[in-house]
Amino acid sequence: MTICKTMLVLSSIFWLGACGSDSDSTVTAPEQVLPQGQFSLAISDSPMAGVTHVGMVMGELVMTDAAGDIHRHDLQDMAFNLLDFQGMDSHLMVDSIDLPPGQYHDAYVTTQQGDGNDGCYVEDGQGRHGLHITNGQLPVSDFEVVADQHLAITMEIDLYRGLSNEQGQYLLNHEAMWSVDNSHMGHLLGEVDPQWIADCETTHSDLASAGGQFSHMAYLYPEEVTDINQMADMGTNPPAGFIPPTAVSPMMQDTDGNWHFAMGYLPAGNYRVGYSCLGHVDDPITDEITSGPFVMFKDSGSITIEAGTQGGQQTVHECGNGNGGHHGGMGMGLGG
Template identity: 25%
Template sequence: MRSSLKYLLALPLLGLLLQMQGCGTCGFDCSDGNDNEAAASLTLSFSDAPLEDLKEVVIEVSAIEFRRDNLDPIVVETFDLATSSGRESFKIDLLQFPGIQSQEILTGLTVPADFYDEIFIEILSGDVNHSYVLDDEDMSRVINVDDSGLLLSGRQVDAENQDITVEFGLARALKFNANDDTYTLDEEGVRVVQDSLDPSLGGIVDEDLFTAAVECDDMEDGDNAWNRVYLYEGTGLDLDSLGDVFTEGAAGSAGKIAPYAASTLTLGPNGWQFSFGYLPSGGYTLAFSCNAQEDDARTVQDITIPLPADQVVQLSLSTQENVSCDLELQESPRC
């Protein structure tokens, strides 16, 4: 017996459900009726952590492969949308799908319970008609993806229902190329997580913090591009070593602690908010900076973190726990 594989996209809000049914080729007989092989019902989602100053981050996916050691991969390479069938690719604006809300986009593929070493997401790139960024000046910039896609670490899929999400941490994964005004999307910051078990963390940031430090008092009213919340693995860290986002081996990174994730702020009904989804259980250090406008995905910018200096907190996250931390002026973060 085998059971259905489902792909989901994570949505920021409950909204119109766009269903896609998928078919593809399999590294086994998809309909052989072999009841001796354990089955798994798998749900795969896409989610992201958004960036400032970008209106759209669109990728066109042409295939998804689930790879097992010494076996042919399970390949999904045609997609049926609600409005058309037999599509050989589909586009996703990642900025429309943050958070942990999910939308089903592909069903009907059966998989055996097994360890899948790798998940490969094939992406059409190098052409603004396929994958692109739309910036705050409404200019479309090409997204390039090396090796035709993203090769991600796999997961164990047991003989039970499981929810798995591909989390695009765009603050680390999306890199601007100043020499030709293009972007590169790579695996750094893209994670495969089991979202039914993983804890999440979020909260509200007091707008008064945006200009609470001398370094930030030039920020214009309503300008949120300077502000980020950083999350580091571990507690008891040397606060002087907390680094901004950078690639491994970047100049000036010696002794710096790279953030596990970075969150920009979005305006919600209760104020400016941040969120981190699909986190491994364990201890973390959360810190805010009101002077992060120069942060990028490649280089060390020596951004002061935390800023103001009291906007840092240590916390522990447990399985299936949703933790709220609010950052307020003249108070330490409350979790």
């Protein structure tokens, strides 16, 4: 009997030990949280004369990562007037969405092609017209998302160079668009010598538009341009020896008569500024500088756009003797 009792007790101990061993071996691994970066996208524009409203209707942001996977972010038919966001002002389309770290390419925002009633449109002195954007897309340059960092990009649209009207239908092409990391860009504020304005109008009085009006324009060129004779107009196919502008902006006159201009979201770097009062004869497609009436009136010299420590630094440039510090006031857009 003693032997039997001992064996029974030992068997019970082994059985209980085995149960405890099974329980201890079942361990739930903690859920792995992958690192994410944040991405924001805004849009801004440089306006053009004769257009009072540029209605945009956005569909979605599309982008492809390094593995070839396509990411989409619904913009829910976001609608706004592009002309409300000029110079350093911008409209935030995508606000701090999470994305896996890595390189992204083939990025664009889809738009709803307009027919004058629905979709994108332009209003001018002759009414409301449909707006078609090349491929129905606004391209975004390639970018990299870094874990635990926020990347803010702004898309700039130069309407003077990109918007054209063909038989009552407006077209917006990609050549006049760029996007830039907000931490690597700056803004240009220009003061214009009133004597330049007067001299240009006097010299080219025979080229004034109906009513004797002129379109005073600032032209920004890459640093490869070192002479006024290299400054092309807005035509898409510049003649040999000419270099097209990087950006174009109309000059404004404040209530005190001071002329000024602004160009926002420029990639940091070296540029050169040109001036003409003949913007009204500068067609955005055809060459008007060798076979037309357009003339670049003044070379305003070189300029360096700096981003500053956080991006968005303002650089003031004087055309001629400037105008005494009156370069207009503009709000700031999306920060870096």
